[in-house]
Amino acid sequence: MSAVLKVAVDGAHPYAISIGADLLDDGVLLAATIRGRHALIVSDSNVAPLYADRVQAALQAVRPDLTIARLVIPPGEHEKTLQRFGEVLDALAGLSATRDAAVIALGGGVIGDLAGFAGACWMRGIDVVQIPTTLLAMVDSSVGGKTAVDLPAGKNLVGAFHPPRAVIADTSVLHTLPDRELRAGLAEVVKYGVTAVSLDPADAGFLDWLEAHAEALLAREPAITAEAIARCCAFKAAVVGRDLLEHGDRALLNFGHTFGHAIEVEQGYAGTHGGGLNHGEAVAVGMVLAMRLSAALGLAPASAGDRLQRLLQRLELPTSIPEGLAPDALLTRMRLDKKADAAGIRFILADGAGRARVVPGVEEATVLAV
Ligand code: ADP
Ligand code: ZN
Structure with a gap:
């Protein structure tokens, strides 16, 4: 089964949630979400070895002109910090990312929140493509535009509402989920x-x-x-x-x-x-x-x-x-x-x-x- 749903929020760009098997390999679908010439894939060290090459190859096949960089962080909620947030921004700077650049969040809720928040802040907000890889992120955190990082004082204390450009939920990736x-x-x-x-x-x-x-x-x-x-x-x-x-x-x-x-x-x-x-x-x-x-x-x-x-x-x-x-x-x-x-x-x-x-x-x- 595959499905495409639309989210229309007042005052914000409507976006599509695509759900189906093997969407990670769908270069046309992925490329349609990228407007500029720069994309940063943010992922964690469990997910990246499994899926980042596939996303990058599919995208690059349709958009050979696209410059794609990758930032991989260790897994876990304790990585959802201001320091990691800074690393995502530094990676965007290293890419000379312009206002039409895209952040691709490939991972669970931690990556979605962290990369989403960096995307919300880089040049006051660029496109974020959510590619959730946990069931929790697919049904909840990737949809809705809430982004955040944690502080020592508590969870999700710093963040922004920043609706994604698109959500792509590839149900096949759930096979490797613990x-x-x-x-x-x-x-x-x-x-x-x-x-x-x-x-x-x-x-x-x-x-x-x-x-x-x-x-x-x-x-x-x-x-x-x-x-x-x-x-x-x-x-x-x-x-x-x-x-x-x-x-x-x-x-x-x-x-x-x-x-x-x-x-x-x-x-x-x-x-x-x-x-x-x-x-x-x-x-x-x-x-x-x-x-x-x-x-x-x-x-x-x-x-x-x-x-x-x-x-x-x-x-x-x-x-x-x-x-x-x-x-x-x-x-x-x-x-x-x-x-x-x-x-x-x-x-x-x-x-x-x-x-x-x-x-x-x-x-x-x-x-x-x-
Ligand atoms: P959540 O979505 O529950 O907020 P996390 O982002 O912390 O969770 O992800 C939960 C754990 O599952 C992390 O260790 C992450 O690296 C791992 N993970 C996420 N997606 C997959 C997947 N498709 N296959 C294997 N491991 C995954
Ligand atoms: Zn919850």
């Missing part, structure tokens, strides 16, 4: 199921569809995986199109993230390599908690939490707070987060049947009980 990264992406896919009706009433049955295809998704069945990506991108494109700056329903995409972020911060962003939960896993736990909170407040039936937990377990994701993390420590984290006021904490809550909404001022006692 299992754990695939499952982390599936957590974000489930998030769309929980909020589907609110995001796009025309595609209300996504949660049921996920329940029918959980094992196929886990087994990376190509047609099912591609359909999931296309439907998630359509949800995200629709929401971003009407709410680029997250004043409204784009916030629904943060379902499970208030609890999830608290878990991530509390374990010091230990992530996959530090023995902790990675982002998608923390969101999986956070979604179960958010659904149980929704039930405790009478917004969802009591069974909704169990139903969501069963689906996430079939996807081999964690569904309870990791050993050693105290619930009241998580509560303190959430209170410190900008989402709290005197009345309580702000959550995205759901009804268990695809509808979600922002609920401010949730009492801490209710949260702790969950």
Whole structure:
């Protein structure tokens, strides 16, 4: 299956999200996204050896005049720094990149955020082509134009809204993605199921569809995986199109993230390599908690939490707070987060049947009980 979706944001260039197998080798598709004579491929040292040559060769075959440089950084969230950001800018300077140059972000969310932010800043903004290589980046971070780097003080503290010139999601690259990264992406896919009706009433049955295809998704069945990506991108494109700056329903995409972020911060962003939960896993736990909170407040039936937990377990994701993390420590984290006021904490809550909404001022006692 292949699909092309359009994202149209008010005041910004509309852009296409192309989804399909072997798009990395499609020189015509790639070249159509490059306007000038300079392109910088930014990637990490896991992804570049697998895919950078293919992208470069495909592009160069159609555009022999194009000067292409490459910057490869070590993998991992801890590389999303101002220092690496500076290295991307230096690489653009080394290329004598002009205003019509393009940055090609080839990698997961880390590369997309970092290269995207550099593209947003070089000469006050040049084209960024997102080529996401993780499921998480395909369904979430590559679409929507959020770019950022981390500071020692916290994640994503410096960044810009900079919609990409194009998003090219080649589903074949998922074959080399480690299992754990695939499952982390599936957590974000489930998030769309929980909020589907609110995001796009025309595609209300996504949660049921996920329940029918959980094992196929886990087994990376190509047609099912591609359909999931296309439907998630359509949800995200629709929401971003009407709410680029997250004043409204784009916030629904943060379902499970208030609890999830608290878990991530509390374990010091230990992530996959530090023995902790990675982002998608923390969101999986956070979604179960958010659904149980929704039930405790009478917004969802009591069974909704169990139903969501069963689906996430079939996807081999964690569904309870990791050993050693105290619930009241998580509560303190959430209170410190900008989402709290005197009345309580702000959550995205759901009804268990695809509808979600922002609920401010949730009492801490209710949260702790969950
Ligand atoms: P995310 O998209 O979850 O934010 P990262 O950018 O940190 O994640 O990527 C997760 C890990 O997977 C990194 O170690 C990265 O190098 C690796 N990776 C990304 N895409 C692929 C792929 N297609 N095949 C193999 N490894 C990949
Ligand atoms: Zn997320």
